[in-house]
Amino acid sequence: MRLFIDTGSVAEVEEIAGWGVLSGATTNPSLLAKEEGDPGQAIVRICELVDGPVSAEVVSADPHEMIAEGHALHGLHEHVVVKVPFGAAGLQATRALADEGIPVNMTLVFSPTQALMTAEAGATYVSCFMGRLDDISIDSAEVVAAICDCLEGPGITAQVLAASIRNPEHVVTSAKLGCDVATIPGKVFHQMLAHPLTTQGIEKFAADWESRPEFGEWLKGLTSGRAVPA
Numbered sequence: 001m002r003l004f005i006d007t008g009s010v011a012e013v014e015e016i017a018g019w020g021v022l023s024g025a026t027t028n029p030s031l032l033a034k035e036e037g038d039p040g041q042a043i044v045r046i047c048e049l050v051d052g053p054v055s056a057e058v059v060s061a062d063p064h065e066m067i068a069e070g071h072a073l074h075g076l077h078e079h080v081v082v083k084v085p086f087g088a089a090g091l092q093a094t095r096a097l098a099d100e101g102i103p104v105n106m107t108l109v110f111s112p113t114q115a116l117m118t119a120e121a122g123a124t125y126v127s128c129f130m131g132r133l134d135d136i137s138i139d140s141a142e143v144v145a146a147i148c149d150c151l152e153g154p155g156i157t158a159q160v161l162a163a164s165i166r167n168p169e170h171v172v173t174s175a176k177l178g179c180d181v182a183t184i185p186g187k188v189f190h191q192m193l194a195h196p197l198t199t200q201g202i203e204k205f206a207a208d209w210e211s212r213p214e215f216g217e218w219l220k221g222l223t224s225g226r227a228v229p230a
Contacts (some may be wrong), residue, residue, distance in 0.1 A: 005184060006026045026161075031148055040076055086118065110129065130174070
């Protein structure tokens, strides 16, 4: 399963892209509105940083305007995937954009039937919102599992993208269920780093190493190309 970052913050993408774990990114109007500066410039910079698909969302409710906005967004950078909300207008816009070779991420998908229509309309990604399902006491794992099963049929190329990730367990569940992508907020990426045994192990190794100062000098010599006897 590939990992995308869900954010509108260039600084956040710069940090986590440096870890070497990102394959793409997703944005939305709400995330971009939280940041200062031009949203188009932010989208382009995020595309450059992740060097992979970056979803940018239309804001119109009219299918023809969605298509026009999709063309404009995709024109910002070759990596831009046009994000379209699910619905009759969204399906119409998705079909038109997909027929022109423009990749589409259909968002706000909450059921297998919606996912099937999304795939049939030609979307590249089907975004299922796990956290929002859990918020209304619907088991998101069951829904995502059903979507993954439905989209395994012959001839279906749409990829399941787990969104609205609230915690590391959502990421693990997405991977186990066979999602192609999980798009993850920066906060959850930081939570995924943390484990008390990792912290304890690093502290123990550091303490043992520091108890022998000559080893530190040896490693400095090694990295600088100087031969320093241990």
